[in-house]
Amino acid sequence: MEFGAGIEFSTLQKQRSLYVPQLPPCLQGSHVQVEFGDATTVPDPLDAESIKRSFPLTYGQPLAGSVPPLLCPAEAREVISGRRRGGTAQCREWQASSPLPHPDSIPRRGLPNGGTPPSRPKGRRRVGAVFCGRQSPGGHNIICGLYDAMKLRNPKSTLLGFCGGYDMLGRTKDQITSKEQVNAALNACQTLDLNGLVVIGGVTSNTDAAQLAETFAEAKCLTKVIGVPVSFYGDLQNQFVEANVGFDTICKVNSQLISNICTDALSAEKYYYFIRLMGRSSSHVTLECSLQSHPNMVILGEEVASSKLTLHDITKRICNAVQSRAEKGKYHGVILLPEGLVESIPEVYALLQEIHVLLKNSVSTENISGQLSPWASALFESMPPFIKKQLLLSPESDQSAQLSQIETEKLLAQLVETEMEIRTKNGTYTGKKFNSICHFFGYQARGSVPSNFDCDYAYALGHGAYHLLAAGLNGYMATVTNLKNDVSRWRCGGAPLTAMMTIRRLLHGLGTPSIGKPSIHPVGVDLKGKSYGLLLQNAEKYLMDDLYSNPGPIQYKGPGSDSKTICLCVEDHDYMGRLKKLQSYLDKVKTSVKPGCSQEVLKAAVSAMAYVVEILSLMSPAGTGHAYHPLEDTSANM
Amino acid sequence: MEFGAGIEFSTLQKQRSLYVPQLPPCLQGSHVQVEFGDATTVPDPLDAESIKRSFPLTYGQPLAGSVPPLLCPAEAREVISGRRRGGTAQCREWQASSPLPHPDSIPRRGLPNGGTPPSRPKGRRRVGAVFCGRQSPGGHNIICGLYDAMKLRNPKSTLLGFCGGYDMLGRTKDQITSKEQVNAALNACQTLDLNGLVVIGGVTSNTDAAQLAETFAEAKCLTKVIGVPVSFYGDLQNQFVEANVGFDTICKVNSQLISNICTDALSAEKYYYFIRLMGRSSSHVTLECSLQSHPNMVILGEEVASSKLTLHDITKRICNAVQSRAEKGKYHGVILLPEGLVESIPEVYALLQEIHVLLKNSVSTENISGQLSPWASALFESMPPFIKKQLLLSPESDQSAQLSQIETEKLLAQLVETEMEIRTKNGTYTGKKFNSICHFFGYQARGSVPSNFDCDYAYALGHGAYHLLAAGLNGYMATVTNLKNDVSRWRCGGAPLTAMMTIRRLLHGLGTPSIGKPSIHPVGVDLKGKSYGLLLQNAEKYLMDDLYSNPGPIQYKGPGSDSKTICLCVEDHDYMGRLKKLQSYLDKVKTSVKPGCSQEVLKAAVSAMAYVVEILSLMSPAGTGHAYHPLEDTSANM
Structure with missing residues (x-):
């Protein structure tokens, strides 16, 4: 074996190589x-x-x-x-x-x-x-x-x-x-x-x-x-x-950087930082980083897909935040967004699908705009040139867009700037000029120790x-x-x-090849989950009060070195534990109600179990049915 | 005092607040x-x-x-x-x-x-x-x-x-x-x-x-x-x-990220990462980060100014490196550059000076290109649109360009891509397509704990x-x-x-207001210093052999937590110690050669001291003169 021949390990690397x-x-x-x-x-x-x-x-x-x-x-x-x-x-x-x-x-x-x-x-x-x-x-x-x-x-x-x-x-x-x-x-x-x-x-x-x-x-x-x-x-x-x-490492590295940016924002007091985070179609990284560092605003792909927000809606929402903060004399802020956001916006998703079909049919990038549906073409033409170029990139092998290459953060920053200028001209916004700095955090985290x-x-x-x-x-x-x-x-x-495995039933979209193929699918942020609930609960405070928290760099010794993600700690994951508990209840019923037990006990057991079975049958497919996560229906990766 | 009212300190922040x-x-x-x-x-x-x-x-x-x-x-x-x-x-x-x-x-x-x-x-x-x-x-x-x-x-x-x-x-x-x-x-x-x-x-x-x-x-x-x-x-x-x-903190945070990118490059094996680092006109941060993380290539502003390299020279140099690596089957790499690089390139510096004079004379940005000297105008028009826009930004209060806003890394990546395509068409390059990803590391480091x-x-x-x-x-x-x-x-x-304080004697340039004003000036990387020597000595190995080192995130406890920058440790700074030593030598001469000492001793002392004084007079302004650091002469900040 010739691992790392010639490599000079750093002090930390040497130390970590001894970690048991x-x-x-x-x-x-x-x-x-x-x-x-x-x-x-x-x-x-x-x-x-x-x-x-x-x-x-x-x-x-x-x-x-x-x-x-x-x-x-x-x-x-x-x-x-x-x-x-x-x-x-x-x-x-x-x-x-x-x-x-x-x-x-x-x-x-x-x-x-x-x-x-x-x-x-x-x-x-x-x-x-x-x-x-x-x-x-x-x-x-x-x-x-x-x-x-x-x-x-x-x-x-x-x-x-x-x-x-x-x-x-x-x-x-x-x-x-x-x-x-x-x-x-x-x-x-x-x-x-x-x-x-x-x-x-x-x-x-x-x-x-x-x-x-x-x-x-x-x-x-x-x-x-x-x-x-x-x-x-x-x-x-x-x-x-x-x-x-x-996931733990990536979120910690990103949260460190986001927190540093938050401190920077609060010091310079003149920029809005738009930070896009890796994570493909799901927003788990963005959610966890928000919980760790408390930026002013975060826009999850799952929220956008669930509420069917348009690009205009999102822009307006950010502008309103900028305006509210300006009224309190604040002209800085930090806004997080996942790279998957762009695919979660219904109209952009539809546009991407059209583009991908045309690319598959070997239409050259110069000719694509002309062959889009009128509505998609109008959206495409309204975009700044850099985004146009990025939207025209060939999709990944799983048919999703090249999310890491699409600079949604710059698109949003530009749309917000334009809208703020309009509001200034209208007289509806009387604060200072809106300034932004954009970041994409991905490559600098995934190679981390x-x-x-x-x-x-x-x-x-x-x-x-x-x-x-x-x-x-x-x-x-x-x-x-x-x-x-x-x-x-x-x-x-x-x-x-x-x-x-699950099988996805496509609600819309243009001929993706994997329809109905049983797969282990990516799962998005659960908008009914405890982690998202925690974010929602604090959203207004984080937006207005700059309650930035700085978890600092990953520590390997001392306090905090054994910390885990907040999402892991607040969610109630114990499926295996519950399976065990269920088994023990079933066993208890069996042992308590053996042949020879009293009529009353047997009656009570039957009646109680009938109730359990009734509830479970109500929850079966014939009942209320199965709820798909909103993101799953709009993701390209089906 | 109401420090941090309402702030939720993270575990690390609480720990650090107790640091003595x-x-x-x-x-x-x-x-x-x-x-x-x-x-x-x-x-x-x-x-x-x-x-x-x-x-x-x-x-x-x-x-x-x-x-x-x-x-x-x-x-x-x-x-x-x-x-x-x-x-x-x-x-x-x-x-x-x-x-x-x-x-x-x-x-x-x-x-x-x-x-x-x-x-x-x-x-x-x-x-x-x-x-x-x-x-x-x-x-x-x-x-x-x-x-x-x-x-x-x-x-x-x-x-x-x-x-x-x-x-x-x-x-x-x-x-x-x-x-x-x-x-x-x-x-x-x-x-x-x-x-x-x-x-x-x-x-x-x-x-x-x-x-x-x-x-x-x-x-x-x-x-x-x-x-x-x-x-x-x-x-x-x-x-x-x-x-x-x-400086210590910034270099450590940046080195962590650069190292992560190096690991990423080595894993993906398909991208060249161009990373621009903050540091204004000097390249200290870039030098230190190179010494900590061993990227494949680094271009210091001081080298460029000293060798009067043009944009074309730099591009060619990078292309040659890409080509040499391709011949060894390597299609990835990490290249560092300081934000001040753009001002160190003589022709770009001259262009910026012309633009700043026109801006000062209230020429609108649309009209600037037409009023540039023919040569500057040709250079300006050859630039991609995003760089044109950035070069036209108003200078900072100290008359230097808005370095953080000029995306030199993207400019170079684009120039290299174009040149590699030409070489491919020529048949002089037969390797795979050159792909790049660009980063600017600055804001995410300076707010660090x-x-x-x-x-x-x-x-x-x-x-x-x-x-x-x-x-x-x-x-x-x-x-x-x-x-x-x-x-x-x-x-x-x-x-x-x-x-x-020093006074700068401007060798060229167009009427900057602070000529000759005594100031404490920024000092660039010493190209004769030990830190730069260390980099030079390893440059070829780092270029070809991917000897990436990962110092990891800043540690606050345990091994490495008391490390210092490599530049500090290798340089021989001890000016105050030497002043003391000089004083003690002078004192010794005085005590050994008191009135009453032998003629021989006095003669030897006079002759030896004459030699010392001779040397010092040769080093005085009337002698070989004073060497300006090359960067100082080309920096806008004079």
Whole structure:
């Protein structure tokens, strides 16, 4: 292994390379037992049949959870490997006997891209791992956890990594879109004789993992596929997944910068700062950063989509805020917006869809404006030139717009400036001239040294992935729940990837290719959730009173070094805990009402249970139906 | 005092508000003695006469240094105050008996802007303080140091602050340009009956402080003026000043972000990141950040000015680097440039000068292009529209361009892209398409919570300022030297502001108003210095080998929390130490060669001293002359 050959590690990097992540008790020791729960279903009963049809071999598998002790450490030999764009099998090998990068170091590729799979003694187990999609702080620690879990069980184990992951392996952002790619992956795994493949990524990568698991099972390929939730967008959320690796770090780095800008605003007293944050179609990062740093205003994509706000509505809303503040003598402020905002504005979304269809039909960018519908064309022509150019960019592989390239913050700042000038001419605004400075925070955060939380979480997931593979499971995601509590109380396990799937029913839009395909979809900010509630509750104060809070840079020692995101701490995530509680209630009823109990008791039990069943049937699809999140219906990524 | 009324401090802010800065031994205890050294001169003997003529009352004063014990704590009563744009006397009062903001907290204005000076018992001493210019992390700690030093000597002391400083008091960026403003300041200080005024800022503010000191002395006003070196640009450097408050923090925050971008570049492998850093005309921030994070390439304004590189030269240089890296299969990279770069490019500087003269003559921006010299007009018209608009912005109050608003990074990225396309068409470049992402790091760093070093340094300067005032000195800057060593070895003292002044002799340019006015000028990166040497030495490795280093976020506890800038640590600053050494040599000669010594000894002494004097005379103005820093001659700020 030649990690970081020639690299000069900084003091902090050296220190972090010695960091020993905390491991929950259920993953400690040489014998970890995997326990199985009930068979799983999917969040929306309406989707169940379709998903079962698409994933006949991996649908409905039971939940898995780790409890010490047991599990055969016997003759396991694991290896990490992965794919590079399109499934080319380029491998790198980690010998358990050679030093592995310590958790949280930022190592770089040392081996030449290439190399051939190592020759392997018969009977040894082999595991591959691949980083998919965009880089996210903490991702490397999954490898470390996986590796350490393997090494603990058999020090001679070997680990292979396909090139294609962050700066450790390079990354790939392509999703698996064709049958050929799936087959290429199948061939690679069979050629390498892998027992397991660990797919590290977000919603798209884990959907791919589910597809690979099913295909592999069908082909009787011995490689089991395990997904791990890593995405700094924080949009891989469901019954089993409370947080994504990287989200904690990204939000902390961004909040530090936003807070610095807030201090700057308050010092200079003459600028409005428009800050756009990464996060794809969802606004989790923006919400969390708002809760950490208390900017004056924040506009979430989910709010805009839900209230069907137009560009004009949003502009007016900001102008009104500027005007109210001016009346109090304040000519500065900080406004946050997510990069996904632009797609959440109904008319802009429709325009983007038209543009993407024309681009797909190979219409050249110069001719697109002329071929838009009259209404879309009018909107397009009203835009400043820089935005026009950005709207004409080819969409991403998942058909969504290139959100990081569209400078919505500049568009809004310009629209607000124009509107304030109009109000000044009208005489409705009599304050000083509106001045703005625009920022886009993304690239400067996602390469950050990960926080303690992300290190610990990723490391536990890495261990968990090992145990799922060792238990012979296929098509599962490694999970850690109860995260808001101390590591000693974290619950580790796995849930079938199919149990996280939904099928989107498109309400509008022009022929996106993935309609109705079962997928793990990105989840937006829950406008009924506690985190958003907390923001709403303080919105007016934050707007007018400049209650900026500065969480400062991420600390690795001392106070605050073990802090977690506010969203994680205020939300009531304990799904697994509730499942357990439900089971215990059911058991109690069974034990209290055994044959031979009194007529009264039996009557009471029947009547009470009838009431429970009645309520549940009212909540079933035939009843009030299932509520889609507003954002999901307007997102391009369907 | 109503600091931060209603503010919710974050965990880190609460922790930092309890931080106790280290204080050098020479400032500890209740009795601190101020000791005087030799009378001072100025760096360039040619300037001496002019400066003496402009500052007859404050020129040539002796150096001052603190040694325990002594100094009368008796009946001192101090107060802090300041001015708001143009000298309006708006005050805020700090009662020593009420809790003062702890060092390093980020308090906000609580008192309404206004308030009247407190009624004051006869015989009490009063001091005012004002933050001038742009905000800089750590500035608040000067107030804390000043306050604590006063409180220690007399717990009943009162401190007043004029509104106009950061988020504690608001800030002002205007310099004192007119006689009226000086008189307004004089009146304010007399009305408030101040014994002292502490001016906290960079080169411009300290030049203003020197002017106020001279004017006050002339008017027999009792207010003594003390300057404190605070500027995150790091350009207030001279014999007596090794570092500026804020520079350490700014460089650390920026290096963190640059390093994150480096990791991102290495992960995505498809972008060149062009990052522009704040720093006005000098490139200290850019140099330090390069030394901390090891980006692939860095272009300093001082190099460009010294080598007279054109825009085309710089573009070609970057393109050659891109091409060399492509030949090694690398299509990513990180390139740093200072905001002052644009003014360092000779042809762009000349263009800016022409534009500023036309703007001064009230030519409207639409008509400027037509009135430029043919050559300047051709350059202007060749620029992309966004840069044209930015070049036409009105200059700052010091006649320099609005550097923060000119997106040089985008201009260069665009020029490189165009050139790479040409090379591709030529067939001279056969690699993949060049892609760039641009960043400007400035506002997100200067509001940061200050580093331990900045806290300690600022706090010591605050104490030092008190002692200079208590010793009745006027027109001094508080200084702390030997900074690269432990706080216990820091030397505290004061140097006359006039001893830091130079007079610029303009070699070219169109009528800037301040020609020949004695000023404390910004100092650029020394191309013969050790810090720049360190960069040069590694430039080729950094360019090709991606030896990125990540110092991580600023730490406040544990390893790295007491780190200092690399520039400070590698440079050999010890001017004060050498002055002492020189004195001891002279003393030794005197004691060894007393009347009555042997003829041989006397002869040897005379011959050796003749040699010393010969060397010194060769170095005098009549000899090889004085070398101007190349940047100084091309900077607009003269």
